[in-house]
Amino acid sequence: MSLWVDKYRPRTLDDLHYHPDLSQRLKSLAATGDFPHMLFYGPSGAGKKTRIACTLRQLFGTGAEKIKIDQRVFMTPSKRKLDVNIVQSNYHIEITPSDVGIYDRVVIQEILKEIAQTQQVDLNAKQRFKVVIINEADSLTRDAQAALRRTMEKYMSNMRLILCANSTSKLIAPIKSRCLLMRVAAPDDEEMLAVLEHVAKKEKFHLPEEAATGIINDAQGNLRKALLVLEALKMQSPDLTSNITIAKPDWETYCSKVADMIVREQSPDKVLEVRAKLYELLAHCIPPTTILKTIAYCVAEKSDEAIRADIMHWAAIYEVRMRIGSKKIFHLEAWVVKVMSLTKHHYHGISLSDDE
Amino acid sequence: MFLKPQQKQSKEAAKHAIDPALQPWVEKYRPKTIDDVSSQEHTVTVLRKALTSTNLPHMLFYGPPGSGKTSTILALSRQLFGPENFRTRVLELNASDERGISIVREKIKNFARQTPRAAENDPNYPCPPYKIIILDEADSMTQDAQGALRRIMETYARITRFCLVCNYVTRIIEPLASRCSKFRFKPLDIESTRSRLNHIATEEKIDVTPEVIDTLIAVSDGDLRRAITYLQSAARLSNAGDLKVAITPREIQETAGVVPTATVRAFAASLGIDSEDPTDEMDVDEDDTAKVRATFRKAQQQRGFDDIKSQVKLIMRKGYSVAQLLYQLHDLVVQDSLITERQKSNIALILGQADKSLTDGGDEELQLLEVALKISQAMKDIS
């Protein structure tokens, strides 16, 4: 039933496959009454949320898995209504601030205040505090982060925060210093192999080494992706024998096509063609950063060593501008034009003008 | 919004609810009197005088985080008013409280214009006839809100003193700053930090080796609050298990989110920064070191695009914070004696730009790659 990635997701700290010392720490922290605010960080697919869920279970028992979803309405200061889906159990509540955009401060403060003012009613509860999980904490606005810092101290008596972020770079220092940092590194190749084999064993099939290596190389430390790919492969060719190819997601294939176009020919017509393709990618909701990054890596791979660094340099520059700007396509194309002209000049031996 | 007394009470109640053992050490070991404040001799001398004469100007405290600004003003107010009157005489507001212009106009003004009630004579506390409004993190107030404060400060100067606390004095508008006497807080020097940490460690009965204290000082960078928080976290982790484990420097680094020195050095080496033998000080990642260094050494000989790219990917997979890594890289480069001045300034420039980009929300991987490629180029260019 259901997807493997969910079916074989560890439910308790003991079930976790890797980072045993981390699990040990979480376990002992949960055992003492002195549970701090926590910040889990690490790359996507490393198992942050799994660990958080396991920790909750360790703290509160299976009750933390009985979840309901509520729709709540919040009022912004400008009297706009916000509908927010909130996942909660009797012991914890989960919010994803990116759902509410720039109003995250309002929503978070509202929720935290509410949680902090309600005492744990369940007398059988193992802990006296409730837990608030903030997913994608790195997308919190500065405003919301600033508001958090005092709240974290103020409501320490009956509330704990667990933040989950891909990186700590975008969190302000006061928050970091109020949390116990938990780095969840991506599993290394052996660890991933172990997990894949564990799943294969449970599903009663043999996982050929070749397929496993292929999947692991493809996933780049992203275990979630690895498991999804494994399941897809298994569905498409049940025996998983030789010459299986791991299909890239469609958008990745499309990106590499765009890269091809950029490298092959540099002309205004091509710029227009590339633009059409970029629009197509954006229309499919692929995050612009991902588009730029993927294409940039592809182009760099296909280009001469001498200009690779420059290609990435401009990618880095336009990526930042893209974040600040609002018309993503301008910046994407600006990069394309830049790279095309770089390529052109490189192959035609004309040194770049003093334009920059 | 609560009115002030209620808020204080609820906070007070909340504090009572906390088991003292679970209280953050930062709160627990806040200086009780201004004499306890470490390492800010000049300020303390001036304030002590103010305490005896019970005459206080408006004050502006500025300095890096964790240098004791808030602690000082809290301790000072306690000494002035004593625990009884503290609640009615002091209003503390910080960034998480709403502090737009409307709050300045209403809450602050209302508090400012109340004439303080004459306090019962307590011989222990001078209890001068004015109130204190503490605006913590004042640099995050909007310009408008600060502007609105100007008049309030003057009008009610007789019965109210303001104390603005901020990190960046430049963010306080000039008219406000000129109304205050400024106190600069310097980052704590190593010795005071050490003695403070040792004091806490003895009080809490935990075993810390001098190396651990050194690491704490190194990662907290003069910020005593950070150092104490890290110490508490580490102590928590080591005490939490069934068997007590000693706190290791590595633990402190992990708690502080610092990239292991070996990793940084190895990464730098792959970019062509070949530093001296790193076994001298903070090399704490014993088991990994050999392995990591071996791989990086290999990479170092080629230093091609693909190698650098794979190094970057490796770092990303480990989940380290890039901003932190850049910071440490910077320290490493600046202290390195083999790199020429010119190269150093080039690299500093690169790091600075990357840091700005990261602050603007740039993608970590791209920025790290950019830095790596640029540094590698810079190292090649001149050497």
Add this chain to the structure above:
Amino acid sequence: MWVDKYRPKRFTDLVGDESVHRAALAWLKEWDQCVFKKRPNAGSKRKRDARAGEDSQNDGFTRPPDEWGRPHEKILLLSGPPGLGKTTLAHVVAAQAGYSVLEINASDARTGNIIDERIKPTLEAGQCLNKKKPVLIVVDEVDGATGENSTSFVAKLIQLTIDGKRKRLKPGEKRNPKEKQPLLRPIICICNDLWASSISKLRSIARIVQFRVPVPTQLVKRLRDICDIEGLKAESRALTLLANVAKSDFRGCLNTLQMIHTRRQEVTEVIVRNATVGMKEAETTTQAVWNDIFIPLSKKRIKDMGMIDEDSQKYVNRLARMVEASGTMDKVMTGCFAHYASLHHTDPSWKRYLRAQKWLTTFDLFSSTMRTEQEYAVLQYMPYMVVPMYSIFADSANPKVGNPRADWECHVKAKACEEIYKSLSGCVVADHGRHTASFRHLLSKEIVVAEFAPILNRIISPPLRPVNSQVIRPQEKAMLKKLVDVMVSLELRFVQEKSEDGQLMYRLDPPLDVCITYEGKRSSDIPPPRYAVRHMVAAAIEDEYAARQADAVEKNQGRKVSSFFGRQKADEGQLGRREAPEAASKKAETKAPETEKQPVDFFGRPIIKRKQPEPVKDAAVPAPPLKKVKVTYKHNEGASAAVRKPIKMHALL
């Protein structure tokens, strides 16, 4: 002010297109029966004939007036560029027909409230305060009204015109005060832009009278008359130039003349040229700006704009002014972006492109930062970031610029795609509510888009053969079972529908496959969707659902479900029976991929309200084809999660 001095007082004073004036008056006269209780008498017959001839395009008169004796369209919408005398016309015809005017214009906040506060009372009273004459309401600049939701000005205005469903009052019967009063007084709306989105609804119910630009000669004649009266010596050429530059904005012409008059006694070409610098810029369309950016001025345009040759070389200020005046700076820049690469020129070093890109990105950075930081002081510098496009690209051989569509299309598509992802997320969430499985960790947007969706699409398209379920090979059977499991747990299904050419086909719902394929091409490693296979899978899925629901009902049997719903069960049953076929057909209608946005309940409302005290039913009708219609209710709502259980219809009956 000359404008007031020479404002026409009577109908016969009006200059310009007479047919327009008459059309307006004719409409107003149609109200006579209602307002003045006049019978359409023989005397007006002549007029009526004339009218019918004039505005045959409006066709208003062929319809008989309604029970109140009102014209069919209760609102007159006057539209046309500024300065042609629309407001004047409205006032003049009102006076002519014997009304007093209540004017609502830009100085009033045109929100929904004002209708309630000012218009409604006046309408109900039938006349203005202290005035005997019946009232006529003139809403000036209606296209500037804000808001598009139901409380907006325009929406309320429209509501006014709709009569409540009421029986005709019998004599002596008391009027229910709560009942809606019919509209008994005429309303004239005036707008500049007939196609403004804010008045789109108004367009369909109003009689529209469009002002046409009068020929300059007419204008010049009138100007000359005025000059003569005022004792201003005017050259004909100067007046013609003035009329040209003003593009027949009569008000503008008059103001200019008056301004000239304050200083001197004669009007010459040069004076007019100097005086009209900057005039009419309020009217520049985005289109015109693009053309001016990419194409240098022609000799004729230079002359038309009243400039001399040297002026035309100084493009910076001229263009910056235009860009600013167009008011759609972002759109201008988007157009430049859309256009620049297709321009004709050779540029081997790509310098021009690089430069253009630099300006484009800088512009975007500035405009975004300006918005997020609310630093609108930057706005004044923005036009200068558009101007460089001229120096980079302007060439007389460039083609005219069309409206860029790609950006908007992309936006629309992205929205549609987002909706699909949202509904997918919705499925995943719904699932976990039931099975306490937790797919939440797959739900962050980036993960759904970049990882989950593409791989999921592969997971659910295994290479199955379409065979009868009896002869299926065990391996395939296992695969089918797994597939069904996955799809059911994610609430994905195949929905049967007819394609455009009438062929039956199964479509994935939510249409996940649409938003992960590019340019409509399927990735090579995914087998093509085959009707037979999908049919087989769909059937298996429905069976699975049925089985699960049966389980659920059994589990619920012991509970007090029926008592909770007891109050409603009777009418629900009816409701269900009556509406089931309807719903089924509705469901089928809404299945077109582009309308696949949000689940709607029976009443077409999006299902979002959760906190309603009374459990409102929404129904999913999975009606498997070729079977008898099966109705399943799902209680997704209610105050307590405890009673949110799937039950079968007969458990309620």
